[in-house]
Amino acid sequence: MRCLPLLSALALALLVPAFAAAQPVPETAPLVGLDGTHQVDLVSEVNGHPYRLYVAPPEAYAADDTTRYPVLYILDGRRTFPAAITARAFQDIYDGLDDVILVGIGNGEQTFDAWFAHRWRDYTPSANAATDSAVAVQSGQPPETIVSGGGPDFLRVLREEILPFVDSAYRTTDDRGLTGQSLGGLFAVYALFEAPGLFQRVGIHSPSLWWSDGETFAREAAFAEAHTALPAHVFLSVGSEEGDAMVPPMERLAEGLRSRGHDGLTVDAVVFADETHTSVVPAQVSRTLRVLYGRSE
Template sequence: MSRLSFLYILMIFILTGCQSKSNLSKNVIVPNTKTEIFHSKSNGDYKVTIYTPNKTTPEGGWPIIYLLDGDSYFLTTNEIITNQACERCVIQEGIIVAIDYFNQTRRDLDFLPKPENYVFEVLPNKQINLSGKYGGADAFYDFLTQELKPEIEKRYVINPNQQAIFGHSYGGLFNLYIFLTKPAIFNTYVISSPSLWFSDGYMFSVLSKYLLNHQHSLKQPVNLLISVGGAEQSLLPIDYNLPEQKRKLLLKHRQNRKMVDYSKQLFTRLKQANIHNLTISYKIYPEQSHKTAAVVALQDGIQLNFRVK
């Protein structure tokens, strides 16, 4: 990606990803988009924003991407797809399904699995990081696969070979969790800066079980994109303006979470397993923080899933 393109996307991310969740539906009108309440029988109500191109459905159906933390990434995704898709472009337009909440977020509950022995994170200042509620990842997966996804596929003709799911941080952890524990129902899993520190590295025990029990073969081709910001385990230049004590605590916090080390370890173990039909990539985005790395990972996921065949 050129530096100019990256700066443009980053600007869009700053303008959209940092806005309050209410701004998307109240202040911004996006053509061919609708936001609705989607009631889950077991999980409650979700805010679902759907973009569909105002074009004839292509042969084979529409590519599609599901966005976790949808309000934070919908506008960016829409800008990337609509601006980078053209008659002679690398990618084509497709459907965006952004999943979020109308009022109080339930992302901790929905995205985090339920370890048998949950281990709280102890921060460098000795405080306990309480994640609120957790353990609803299986129920959220059921909502995605048994309620939302079937409804979307009733409304639109979806290409069965171009279906992606994007998740960052806790969302990245969720995407990894469902890849390791559920049937592969997406063609592309974008695992952006996954919170592998959760419950003292719980996902590595899930990974070990997967590698032990898996037949090292997938029924259909799957792309796994694992990425992390290069500065997620260190300090950014701007961080050096902090008071010394705060700077030390911040560095210790990032070092304790081992975002770069853990993501590399995850990639290495999956790569060494040599799983048939699995294409796995690992990217460290230089000088990107935990927050800014998300939009670069999103761009990579879109270019892969929406690529013209």
């Protein structure tokens, strides 16, 4: 057994009693928040569900200024919004990003089950009862809470309620972005084709393109048949360790979009090496800011 140097052992002996005597943190101790951010709770008239917005204007935002800013809407806000704040803070050290208002969208969920049910409802563009049932059994959740197909209503919530609220409460431009991962990525693709022009910058990450036997590819093909323009900068990504159900479909979608030659469309895509479906998320958030909002000259 190694012996600690005398000085280190003495220091440890002096410190241990102090740690041992420490008292529990009182319940009245202030909670830690994210500096410069706001939280707003809304109840939708479209679908009757609550939503919580996490808003972070850029550092330059000031009450006595008239400058207006683009907005990036971030799905799964309670979990991804903090990552976006951190990524922006580091990239802003060397003025790496254009100023942008960040808005995380959640529903105030405090448990994993509530978060999962919320995103399963809102981020799926069509109903699939068989998949609902299988997932409820697999996750051990009550079947009545796992109900898909709320994507069209959630798109209305965005278009008719959340976006107008943010535009009225903050100094915004009509330059809007949307980014999501997994089911959130599936919804981002859906919004890209279903509401072209609503979002000019779109992050599509580890998208669940397996949904309903790959119906997204049929939707993309139908869009291409009917449209020659798609004014958007699209950034797609996936982790290399996400497997055959995730990596090839993302690459297929990226190549399909590039091949269409839509007027106004820019497509960037990356496969993050050695990353899984969950470990890749912070990298996706950070790279989305860099690709879609990298400082313009």
